[in-house]
Amino acid sequence: MPTLVYGNRVPLYRQVAQALRQRVRTGVYAAGRPLPTMRALALEYGVSVYAIQKAIYELEKERVVVTHHGKGIMVMEEKPCDQAAILFGMIEPYEHFMGFEGQIIRMAEEVFNQRNDFMVTRSSAGRAERERAIAEHYVKNGVKGLIVWPVENDPNGPFFTELAKTVPVVVIDRDVKNCAVPKIFYDLVRAGRNFCQYLLGPMKRRRLLVLMDTLDISPYHDFTAGLQQAAAQLGRKADVIIKPVPASELSGHFSVGDFSRVPKLAAQIEKWLRAEGCDAVFCYQDEFIDYVLTETGLYDRFPGLQMATMVTRDIYSRSQKFNQSHVLTGVLDQSKLIQTAANLLQDAVYGRIPPKDMPPIQVELVKDGAKIKVVPP
Numbered sequence: 026m027p028t029l030v031y032g033n034r035v036p037l038y039r040q041v042a043q044a045l046r047q048r049v050r051t052g053v054y055a056a057g058r059p060l061p062t063m064r065a066l067a068l069e070y071g072v073s074v075y076a077i078q079k080a081i082y083e084l085e086k087e088r089v090v091v092t093h094h095g096k097g098i099m100v101m102e103e104k105p106c107d108q109a110a111i112l113f114g115m116i117e118p119y120e121h122f123m124g125f126e127g128q129i130i131r132m133a134e135e136v137f138n139q140r141n142d143f144m145v146t147r148s149s150a151g152r153a154e155r156e157r158a159i160a161e162h163y164v165k166n167g168v169k170g171l172i173v174w175p176v177e178n179d180p181n182g183p184f185f186t187e188l189a190k191t192v193p194v195v196v197i198d199r200d201v202k203n204c205a206v207p208k209i210f211y212d213l214v215r216a217g218r219n220f221c222q223y224l225l226g227p228m229k230r231r232r233l234l235v236l237m238d239t240l241d242i243s244p245y246h247d248f249t250a251g252l253q254q255a256a257a258q259l260g261r262k263a264d265v266i267i268k269p270v271p272a273s274e275l276s277g278h279f280s281v282g283d284f285s286r287v288p289k290l291a292a293q294i295e296k297w298l299r300a301e302g303c304d305a306v307f308c309y310q311d312e313f314i315d316y317v318l319t320e321t322g323l324y325d326r327f328p329g330l331q332m333a334t335m336v337t338r339d340i341y342s343r344s345q346k347f348n349q350s351h352v353l354t355g356v357l358d359q360s361k362l363i364q365t366a367a368n369l370l371q372d373a374v375y376g377r378i379p380p381k382d383m384p385p386i387q388v389e390l391v392k393d394g395a396k397i398k399v400v401p402p
Contacts, residue, residue: 037072037076038072038076038077038079038080038083039080039083041066041070041072041076041077041080042079042080042081042083042084044070045060045066045080045081045084045089045090046084046087046089049089049090049100054100055100056100056101056102057099057100057102058099058100059096059097059098059099059100060081060090060097060098060099060100062097063077063078063081063098081098082376085375086371086372086375086376088101088142089101111142111143111169111170111371111374112142112143112144112145112167112168112169113137113142113143113144113145113168113169113170113171113172113367113370114144114145114146114147114159114160114163114168114170114171114172115133115144115145115146115147115171115172115173115174115363116146116147116148116149116156116159116160116163116171116172116173116174117129117130117146117147117148117149117174118148118149118150118151118156118174118175118176118177119148119150119151120148120150120151120277120280121148121150125276125337126148128337128359129146129174129359129363130146132359132360132363133146133172133363134146135360136360136363136364136367137367142371145163145168147159147163149176151176151177152176153176153179153180153181156173156175156176156179156181157181157184160173160184160185160188164188164191164192168192169192169193169370169374170192170193170194170195170370170371170373170374171188171192171193171194171195171370172195172197172363172366172367172370173185173194173195173196173197173201174196174197174198174199175196175198175199175200175201177240177241177242178241178242179199179201179202179204180202181201181204182201182202182203182204182205183203183204185201185204185206186203186204186205186206189205189206193369193370193373193374193379193380194206194207194380195207195208195209195366195369195370195380196208196209197209197210197362197363197366198210198211198244198362199242199243199244200243206380207369207380207381207382207383208382209362209365209366209369209382209383209386210243210244210247210385210386211244211357211362211385211386211387211388212385212386212387212388213244213247213248213251213388214247214248214250214251214254215251215385215387215388216248216251216355216388216390217247217248217249217250217251217252217253217254217255218251218252218254218255218399218401219251219255219355219388219390219399220251220252220255220307220333220353220355220390221233221251221252221255221256221259221265222255222258222259222399222401223353223390223397223399224305224307224331224333224353225255225256225259225261225264225265226259226399228305228331228353230304230305230331231264231302231303231304232264232265232266232301232302232303232304232305233264233265233266233303233305233306233307234266234268234294234297234298234301234303234305234306234307235249235252235265235266235267235268235306235307235308236268236270236272236294236306236307236308236313237249237267237268237269237270237308237309238269238270238271238272238273238308238309238310239269239270239271239272239273239274240272240273240274244309245309248309249267252265252267253265258401266297266301266303268297270290270294270308270313272308272309272310272313273310275290275313276310276312276313279312279316284316287316287317287320287321288321290317291317291318291321291323294306294317294318294323295323295326298327298330303330304327304329304330304331305330305331305332305333306318306330306331306332306333307332307333307334308334309334309335310334310335311334311335311336311343311347311352311354312342312343313334314332314334314347314352315343315344315346315347318332319332319344319346319347319350320344320346324350331351331353332350332352332353333352333353333354333355334352334353334354334355335354335355335356335357335388336354336355336356336357337356337357337358337359338356338357338358338359338360338361351392351393352392353390353391353392353397354390354391354392355388355389355390355391356388356389356390356391357388358386361386362386365383365386369381369383
């Protein structure tokens with residue numbers, strides 16, 4: 026009997042799918058030939074028929090197998106499998122010179138490559154009219170599903186609602202007003218509460234300075250709302266000081282080696298820290314924390330200062346000093362964000378299952394490599 030690991034973080038049906046996938050690749054199950062029946066596979070692997078059904082469904086989405094009534098589950102012929110690959114599209118708002126854009130593109134390509142489908146990605150460069158033009162171009166050229174990472178204050182909600190009648194559309198990361206399509210977000214209200222509760226609670230910080238990006242998007246509004254909710258619950262509204270900073274704008278400058286505005290910003294933040302008596306500071310962008318607080322030596326001038334920020338899972342591009350500063354981090358799993366959107370699109374295309382809103386993705390709180398569980402007051 027093949028060995029499955031019970032209690033593994035990988036569900037049993039996915040372990041079965043991986044084992045079957047490997048058998049197809051090694052020729053144990055030849056192209057054009059049937060697999061054993063689901064009941065036989067269930068007995069062989071020691072799992073339920075339902076687990077086998079889920080494993081087969083995953084392989085069908087990847088075009089590894091196809092179910093024919095009367096013939097059973099057939100391994101796809103190599104040539105038809107190649108021809109069966111479907112084209113999906115993604116629109117994101119970041120400029121081409123920003124390193125984060127390249128990371129997103131690689132993640133999206135990897136997600137769809139694993140499924141033997143194709144993904145094309147284009148940048149709207151933060152412009153709503155370009156976002157519409159790219160979407161229309163995609164559909165005219167055969168894209169069967171679309172992931173949209175919206176621009177700031179995106180007015181294209183009605184446009185995407187109408188477009189979704191032609192191809193499935195999923196919005197990720199940010200909200201779009203008047204847009205009746207499925208959306209996948211992080212639970213940033215909860216993340217804001219967790220940061221505030223942990224910093225002002227177990228970490229016993231006196232006052233928290235929040236350097237909030239001036240970009241007008243829903244994730245920042247949600248995070249700020251969570252901070253304020255927690256501060257109110259703790260009876261410490263006055264101990265959370267929110268100041269605006271152009272963090273996203275500066276990210277573009279950092280990407281091309283322009284740090285000319287850093288000294289002035291560092292000086293302003295130092296004034297805020299001293300004037301408000303803060304011993305903790307949060308900024309959503311980790312590179313802002315790195316370049317403006319650690320690289321300038323500002324962090325060193327405030328012994329005991331606790332820095333906090335967001336980081337992207339599996340992307341470690343910050344300086345050695347940043348990584349040695351015991352920064353409290355919220356971990357954003359961008360790959361999971363795209364993976365969840367891909368699941369909805371492929372279910373819609375392959376399984377004719379209409380996309381739907383998904384539960385928000387939780388943000389892990391981590392310090393010095395250890396996950397932190399925050400208990401509400």
